[in-house]
Amino acid sequence: MSPVPISVVTGFLGSGKTTLLARLLRDPALARTAVIVNEFGEVGLDHLLLEASDEEIVLLEGGCLCCKVRGDLVRTAGELLTRRARGDAAFDRIVVETTGLADPAPILHALMTDREVAGSLRLESVIATVDCAAGAATLDAHPQSVKQAALADRLVLTKTDLADSRALAERLRRLNPAAPQLTAVHGAIDPSLLFHGSPYERSVYSDATHADGVTTFCLRRSEPLHAVTLTLFLQVLAEHCGEKLLRLKGLVDVVESPGRPAVIHGVQHVFHPPAWLDAWPDGDRSTRIVVISQGLDAGWMQDLLEALEDEVKACSIS
Amino acid sequence: MSSHKTARVASVLSGALRLWEVSATVEHADGFLVRAPSMTLRIAPEVPRGWLVFRDDHLLATHAGLPGLLRTLRQELAPHAPRGRLIIGSQPRA
Numbered sequence: 001m002s003p004v005p006i007s008v009v010t011g012f013l014g015s016g017k018t019t020l021l022a023r024l025l026r027d028p029a030l031a032r033t034a035v036i037v038n039e040f041g042e043v044g045l046d047h048l049l050l051e052a053s054d055e056e057i058v059l060l061e062g063g064c065l066c067c068k069v070r071g072d073l074v075r076t077a078g079e080l081l082t083r084r085a086r087g088d089a090a091f092d093r094i095v096v097e098t099t100g101l102a103d104p105a106p107i108l109h110a111l112m113t114d115r116e117v118a119g120s121l122r123l124e125s126v127i128a129t130v131d132c133a134a135g136a137a138t139l140d141a142h143p144q145s146v147k148q149a150a151l152a153d154r155l156v157l158t159k160t161d162l163a164d165s166r167a168l169a170e171r172l173r174r175l176n177p178a179a180p181q182l183t184a185v186h187g188a189i190d191p192s193l194l195f196h197g198s199p200y201e202r203s204v205y206s207d208a209t210h211a212d213g214v215t216t217f218c219l220r221r222s223e224p225l226h227a228v229t230l231t232l233f234l235q236v237l238a239e240h241c242g243e244k245l246l247r248l249k250g251l252v253d254v255v256e257s258p259g260r261p262a263v264i265h266g267v268q269h270v271f272h273p274p275a276w277l278d279a280w281p282d283g284d285r286s287t288r289i290v291v292i293s294q295g296l297d298a299g300w301m302q303d304l305l306e307a308l309e310d311e312v313k314a315c316s317i318s
Numbered sequence: 319m320s321s322h323k324t325a326r327v328a329s330v331l332s333g334a335l336r337l338w339e340v341s342a343t344v345e346h347a348d349g350f351l352v353r354a355p356s357m358t359l360r361i362a363p364e365v366p367r368g369w370l371v372f373r374d375d376h377l378l379a380t381h382a383g384l385p386g387l388l389r390t391l392r393q394e395l396a397p398h399a400p401r402g403r404l405i406i407g408s409q410p411r412a
Binding site (some may be wrong): 050101109112113118176232234235236237238240241243244248268269271272273296297299300303304306308310311312314315 | 323326327329330333334336337338346367383384385388392399400401402403404405406407
């Protein structure tokens with residue numbers, strides 16, 4: 001059975017996550033979607049605003065996914081997968097709605113690494129909603145909202161009918177230039193823009209950007225890398241960069257796999273196993289690694305990659 | 319090692335020190351001298367490849383490559399810097 005795609009909808013309090021999801025679930029394209037809703041309050045309400053059959057919406061109450069109820073998330077996802085395998089639940093996709101206060105990183109770590117569920121799930125998309133009316137003030141005041149936007153594959157600007165979105169859009173572009181910005185008015189949006197397509201296809205841009213303490217840049221290399229260099233590179237980053245490395249994703253030209261690039265994708269120190277494409281997605285055959293970080297230096301990372309490849313090459317030749 | 323590659327390794331070492339918030343300098347000296355307020359470490363290239371790390375002429379460690387060398391430097395100069403571990407998620411089941 002092929003892995004079930006799972007997406008995470010995050011965004012600060014009141015930024016429109018539930019409105020977006022409620023609207024999406026009415027779209028026939030997302031009819032077969034199971035939803036896991038995490039609410040922070042004593043009594044959950046958001047799940048009541050989502051219209052779908054009861055067995056496809058699961059509420060996680062009493063704490064935040066990123067700290068208190070992460071185990072519940074994994075357990076719930078596992079139960080959904082078991083029911084699906086038995087034929088008791090019919091869904092093709094899972095969407096997790098986080099609390100507005102959640103740090104998405106530990107949630108993604110749990111979904112990527114848990115022994116029970118990770119092999120049956122495929123992380124499809126991280127979507128962050130940003131409210132155009134209050135978004136700038138929220139980014140100023142709440143570092144968690146900056147992290148939510150920085151880690152996203154797609155940014156959805158909400159309440160664009162209430163406020164001019166241009167300044168916020170530019171700020172978000174500097175914060176996370178790899179994520180396309182979409183607009184949802186009262187939750188209306190084309191689901192195919194959110195859930196389909198590979199997030200790696202957009203890993204192509206050249207300008208380093210800096211905003212809200214988040215630095216984003218793209219490492220490039222025209223010559224292929226040895227596979228072991230890639231492993232050593234990720235190992236060094238995971239060991240020394242800690243939480244300064246927010247996200248890394250890219251296409252890598254690997255010596256041992258000519259014409260079939262590796263897709264790499266990690267959140268902080270946790271990485272998916274590399275996936276191998278059958279061919280390059282476009283005419284650009286160079287390695288491109290997008291790094292979203294808090295204070296990491298692009299030149300250092302590029303030098304590290306090149307120095308590791310120098311060492312590996314020296315071993316290969318002798 | 320070519321001067322270009324030596325400069326690149328020096329840049330990697332300097333960048334790592336900044337990352338760990340260690341106040342130290344990296345000098346070229348038939349290898350490298352890393353001078354921190356608390357100690358000076360000498361890093362010498364090992365033939366045919368690899369690195370030797372000395373403190374006060376005492377051999378601390380030998381490493382085949384940069385990952386190990388960086389680990390030793392961090393242990394000596396920034397033992398309290400956060401240390402992570404690479405985790406690769408599960409392979410999708412067939």
